[in-house]
Amino acid sequence: MSEKPAPETAASAAAAPERPATGQTPILQARGLVKRYGRVTALAGADLELYPGEILAVIGDNGAGKSSLIKALSGALVPDAGEILVDGTPVRLPSPIAAREAGIETVHQSLAVSPSLDIATNLFLGRELRKPGILGSVFRMLDRSRMRDEARRHLDDLGIMTIQNPGQAVETLSGGQRQAVAVARAAAFGNKVVIMDEPTAALGVRESRAVLDLTLRVRDNGLPVILISHNMPHVFEVADRVHVQRLGRRIATLDPAGCGMADAVAVMTGAVDPADLPEEAHAPGGSL
Numbered sequence: 601m602s603e604k605p606a607p608e609t610a611a612s613a614a615a616a617p618e619r620p621a622t623g624q625t626p627i628l629q630a631r632g633l634v635k636r637y638g639r640v641t642a643l644a645g646a647d648l649e650l651y652p653g654e655i656l657a658v659i660g661d662n663g664a665g666k667s668s669l670i671k672a673l674s675g676a677l678v679p680d681a682g683e684i685l686v687d688g689t690p691v692r693l694p695s696p697i698a699a700r701e702a703g704i705e706t707v708h709q710s711l712a713v714s715p716s717l718d719i720a721t722n723l724f725l726g727r728e729l730r731k732p733g734i735l736g737s738v739f740r741m742l743d744r745s746r747m748r749d750e751a752r753r754h755l756d757d758l759g760i761m762t763i764q765n766p767g768q769a770v771e772t773l774s775g776g777q778r779q780a781v782a783v784a785r786a787a788a789f790g791n792k793v794v795i796m797d798e799p800t801a802a803l804g805v806r807e808s809r810a811v812l813d814l815t816l817r818v819r820d821n822g823l824p825v826i827l828i829s830h831n832m833p834h835v836f837e838v839a840d841r842v843h844v845q846r847l848g849r850r851i852a853t854l855d856p857a858g859c860g861m862a863d864a865v866a867v868m869t870g871a872v873d874p875a876d877l878p879e880e881a882h883a884p885g886g887s888l
């Protein structure tokens with residue numbers, strides 16, 4: 601399993617007392633991404649910066665290029681131009697596996713959990729723990745009890761107490777609990793970034809609440825989060841900064857503490873020019 605980022609040390613806390621740490625090198629950065637589908641331009645020179653310790657929400661109208669941007673960052677789409685950097689170093693992400701190897705885990709809208717398998721098996725899917733032995737790893741027996749113990753630990757780390765038994769089949773869980781399993785898996789294996797694509801879209805009020813709390817805990821445990829959402833109250837509740845995508849590129853990065861939801865929606869839809877918003881509406885670290 602990959603190493604977690606070290607908890608904030610006294611030195612780094614002194615250097616970056618504010619959250620997000622926009623003075624630091626972005627953990628994940630996109631520069632000038634372009635993606636065309638025939639005559640449609642999905643990404644028209646899109647930039648994005650994700651800093652340590654933050655939840656960056658990505659908002660935008662339908663067709664603004666949010667999914668294309670997130671697919672590029674999660675290795676599901678190779679852009680025609682532009683570059684992606686992890687900790688300031690350019691990386692190639694030709695596949696979702698390459699993105700995972702770079703420490704970027706994505707929780708997709710269509711949850712990639714296998715309903716008939718139990719929670720622990722889902723958590724370790726593709727990265728199973730096996731009993732020691734002399735045979736090659738695929739021939740050794742699965743270490744189910746260790747996977748269940750580790751699964752319990754990962755669920756506890758995120759305070760997911762509503763799931764009592766990691767041996768329970770995922771199909772017996774509620775939608776919110778399934779989402780929690782997918783988030784726990786991403787948090788367990790992502791050592792740089794967790795991307796969440798519309799994590800509350802299919803959930804009720806109480807379940808959405810739990811997933812938002814979980815998102816905050818992932819950040820507070822040391823992993824920055826990119827949250828794609830159409831739900832403005834959710835965005836404004838948890839985001840440290842709000843990236844606004846319009847017509848394939850970022851047009852503003854807003855500070856939810858200095859900007860109202862109505863203004864964010866107006867920028868998103870093109871009704872307001874972000875340059876006309878007051879200075880406090882703009883977040884640091886997201887140049888236009």
Ligand SMILES: Nc1ncnc2c1ncn2[C@@H]1O[C@H](COP(=O)(O)OP(=O)(O)OP(=O)(O)O)[C@@H](O)[C@H]1O
Pocket residue numbers: 637640641642643660661662663664665666667668669
């Ligand atoms: N595979 C594809 N083939 C052709 N056009 C595409 C493809 N994927 C995306 N597009 C187009 O690219 C543009 C951006 O799409 P994208 O899905 O990235 O936007 P979005 O902001 O995620 O939209 P939504 O909120 O509706 O999901 C749209 O005009 C879309 O129709």
